[in-house]
Every structure is written in C-alpha cells, then in structure tokens.
Amino acid sequence: MKLTGPLLLLVLLAVAGLSRAQVKTSLLDLTNSIGSILPALSRPANHSRIFYAVMFDAGSTGTRIHVYTFINSDSAGLPVLDNEMFHSIKPGLSAYADSPEMAGHTVRMLLKVAKKTVPRLEWKRTPVILRATAGLRLLSPDKAQALLQQVQHVFDESPFLVPDDSVSIMNGTNEGILAWISVNFLTGHLKAQTQTTVGILDLGGGSTQITFLPKLRKTIESVPVADYVARFDIFNSTFELYTHSYLGHGLMAARLATLGALGAEGLEWRVFKSSCLPKKFRDEWSFGDLTYQVSGDPDGYAGYKLCYQEVLKVVKGIIHQPYQLQDSNVFYAFSYYFDRAVDAGLIDGVQGGKLEVRDIKKRAKEVCNKMTKYPPISSFLCMDLTYITCLLKDGFGFKESTVLQVRQLNTA
Numbered sequence: 485m486k487l488t489g490p491l492l493l494l495v496l497l498a499v500a501g502l503s504r505a506q507v508k509t510s511l512l513d514l515t516n517s518i519g520s521i522l523p524a525l526s527r528p529a530n531h532s533r534i535f536y537a538v539m540f541d542a543g544s545t546g547t548r549i550h551v552y553t554f555i556n557s558d559s560a561g562l563p564v565l566d567n568e569m570f571h572s573i574k575p576g577l578s579a580y581a582d583s584p585e586m587a588g589h590t591v592r593m594l595l596k597v598a599k600k601t602v603p604r605l606e607w608k609r610t611p612v613i614l615r616a617t618a619g620l621r622l623l624s625p626d627k628a629q630a631l632l633q634q635v636q637h638v639f640d641e642s643p644f645l646v647p648d649d650s651v652s653i654m655n656g657t658n659e660g661i662l663a664w665i666s667v668n669f670l671t672g673h674l675k676a677q678t679q680t681t682v683g684i685l686d687l688g689g690g691s692t693q694i695t696f697l698p699k700l701r702k703t704i705e706s707v708p709v710a711d712y713v714a715r716f717d718i719f720n721s722t723f724e725l726y727t728h729s730y731l732g733h734g735l736m737a738a739r740l741a742t743l744g745a746l747g748a749e750g751l752e753w754r755v756f757k758s759s760c761l762p763k764k765f766r767d768e769w770s771f772g773d774l775t776y777q778v779s780g781d782p783d784g785y786a787g788y789k790l791c792y793q794e795v796l797k798v799v800k801g802i803i804h805q806p807y808q809l810q811d812s813n814v815f816y817a818f819s820y821y822f823d824r825a826v827d828a829g830l831i832d833g834v835q836g837g838k839l840e841v842r843d844i845k846k847r848a849k850e851v852c853n854k855m856t857k858y859p860p861i862s863s864f865l866c867m868d869l870t871y872i873t874c875l876l877k878d879g880f881g882f883k884e885s886t887v888l889q890v891r892q893l894n895t896a
Contacts, residue, residue: 541614
C-alpha cells in the first residue's frame with residue numbers, strides 16, 4: 485500500500501478549516517500560510533467539481549513534485565483525492581548551495597510535469613507551493629535563503645497561482661505532525677468513533693521523525709523539553725502528541741557521522757574509513773554540496789559487531805527514548821526505512837510489508853558479515869541497516885519484537 489505524503493495535508497487542512505484550530509505549535513502558521521488559496525480550493529472559479537494543486541517537497545536527497553487532482557464533494561466535507569501525479573529529481577536543492585540558479589532550473593524542469601498534467605485553462609487557478617525539509621535546514625541561513633529566492637523567482641514567472649508564503653522551509657515538528665495526521669486520516673483512524681491511532685517513523689536523508697499519541701500520561705510528563713509535545717484540535721477532537729525531529733540523524737547524515745566526516749576539513753586529501761563498508765571498497769560519496777573519499781578498512785576488520793559500535797556513537801545519548809512505547813502502539817515506518825528494507829529483500833517494493841525490529845537486525849548481521857565474499861547491491865547497505873537497527877533499539881527503545889508497518893510514502 486502506498487500512502488500519500490504530508491504535503492497533501494497542506495491542501496486538506498485548509499479545506500477542512502484546521503487553520504482556525506487552537507494549535508499550540510507553529511503548525512498554525514503553516515496552515516494559515518495557505519489560507520489565501522482556500523477559495524480556489526473549496527469554490528473553484530470555474531464551478532467545476534474538479535480542481536488541482538501543485539506541491540513541491542524539497543528534501544535532502546531529491547526534489548519531488550506532487551500534482552493532485554481533486555473532486556469537489558457534494559457535501560460540505562473534504563474533497564476527494566482523485567489522482568496524484570508524482571515525479572522526482574536528484575540531487576536535492578541543498579546540493580546547489582553554491583550555485584542556487586541550478587535550484588531554480590530543477591524546479592523549472594519539474595513544473596513541466598504540472599503543465600502536462602493540469603489543463604491549460606486551470607493553470608491560473610492552480611496553487612503551487614514548495615516546502616523544504618532537512619536538506620535546507622542543515623544549510624546556513626544565507627545559503628538556504630538564496631535557494632528559496634531562486635525557487636520563488638521560478639514560481640513568480642510561472643502561469644500558476646502563487647499564494648503568499650508559497651516557498652519556505654518546514655520545521656521538523658510540523659513535518660512530523662503533518663505526516664501523523666496524513667497517515668491517520670488516510671487510514672481512517674481520525675474518525676470520531678475510532679479509539680486508536682497509529683504512530684509514524686520517518687527516516688529522511690538529513691533528519692528523522694517520531695510522532696505518536698501516547699497511551700501513558702508519564703510519556704508526556706517525562707519529555708526532556710516542552711517542544712517534544714504538540715497539542716492541537718482537529719475534527720472535533722484534541723490530540724496531545726509526542727513528536728520530535730532529529731536534525732542530522734537522517735540516513736545520509738548518519739553515514740557522515742559514522743564515518744567521522746561531520747564538519748571535517750581537507751576533504752580533497754582525507755579518506756574516511758569504516759568497518760561498516762567492505763574492506764576493499766573505496767569510492768567518492770556526495771551529500772549536500774560536498775564530496776567525500778570513503779573506504780573500508782583494508783588493514784582492519786569488518787562486520788556487524790564493529791559496525792554497530794560505530795553507529796552506536798551516533799545514536800546513544802542523543803535520541804530520547806519515550807517513557808514507554810506500548811506494544812499496542814502500531815507504527816508505520818516510511819522513506820529510507822522502506823527503501824532499505826526493499827534493498828535488503830525484506831519486503832515487497834510495491835506493497836511494503838510488516839517487519840519486526842529483529843528482522844532488520846538479522847538481515848543487517850547477514851549483510852555485514854558476508855559482504856567480503858558476497859558484496860551487497862549497495863556498499864552502504866551494511867551501514868544503513870545497522871544504523872536503522874541501532875536507531876530503533878538503542879535510540880527510540882523499541883523491543884526486537886515490535887512490529888512495524890513499512891510502507892512507501894511519497895515524501896522526503
């Protein structure tokens with residue numbers, strides 16, 4: 485099952501009127517920012533039951549465009565999502581931190597998808613919005629702003645409707661909340677009669693998020709700081725979520741930290757080694773706007789135990805463990821959780837599947853301990869699977885028996 489990502493909620497929340505809810509986080513500002521497009525969405529100027537919206541998700545490893553087709557419902561409820569056209573381009577905008585005009589070129593290329601999908605007569609009524617995530621949050625404010633200005637220029641010269649605040653960086657809390665609302669709405673868990681919800685785990689390139697509705701009050705009372713809790717009203721219900729985004733702990737950023745390359749200088753002559761890589765492996769690897777020389781340790785040892793020790797340093801003492809993650813809390817895991825599980829042959833690449841944490845651990849051991857004789861498809865698969873195992877067990881504190889619903893989500 486493929487689930488539509490949180491950017492869809494930028495439209496649905498506006499139509500539902502969530503921007504008028506008493507939200508105690510900056511989610512209110514996010515939903516207010518699209519209030520100006522509400523008339524275009526809820527009352528199309530052409531009185532047609534069909535209307536469109538164009539959303540850009542600018543992640544750390546790629547930029548994605550979602551072109552949504554909605555059918556206006558006959559009732560006062562939410563419109564029906566009729567179709568989604570999805571396309572992506574790599575690398576992410578952050579890779580052009582020193583040449584921001586290339587970011588504009590990327591968005592301009594993706595807008596061609598929108599022009600082919602949305603009828604020409606609807607262009608001027610179709611809103612276009614971009615939300616950037618961890619890739620731009622990791623950049624300096626000046627470089628991030630230069631990239632956003634280039635995108636804004638491309639939007640302004642396009643034939644589409646450009647709302648106020650159409651281009652901005654979404655903070656990690658909003659990212660987690662919107663993903664949680666999206667998944668629970670689309671899976672029917674936000675209906676008034678429903679007593680249960682599902683948690684979400686999202687692993688991007690630059691950041692990772694965990695969001696769930698705690699069953700125990702102590703989970704909320706024992707958070708390290710107040711911003712781990714988000715309280716808001718939606719659909720006549722009040723929710724108090726445990727939610728946090730860890731910037732710098734997405735899968736690509738974790739590779740950097742494991743290699744000891746975070747903030748390193750002299751990249752043109754340094755080689756960063758790891759026991760998580762095949763001993764004879766050596767290559768260039770790029771993330772953001774930098775390129776690194778990486779290799780295995782030809783004179784040392786490789787394998788799961790040594791790799792786990794390396795990635796544990798990235799996780800231990802940094803990732804907060806919620807007071808109690810009940811076994812009855814169902815969690816959906818997305819993004820790189822899905823991609824690496826597919827790469828490891830653990831789930832179907834279309835339907836996804838259920839995995840216990842111990843399944844990921846077992847496969848990580850197999851890949852790491854056999855990579856000398858049987859090189860994996862990706863030289864980083866051992867490191868990635870080990871990091872995911874460590875993040876779930878020693879980071880968030882999940883039991884090995886915890887079952888995750890690993891699904892594809894069209895997001896960062």
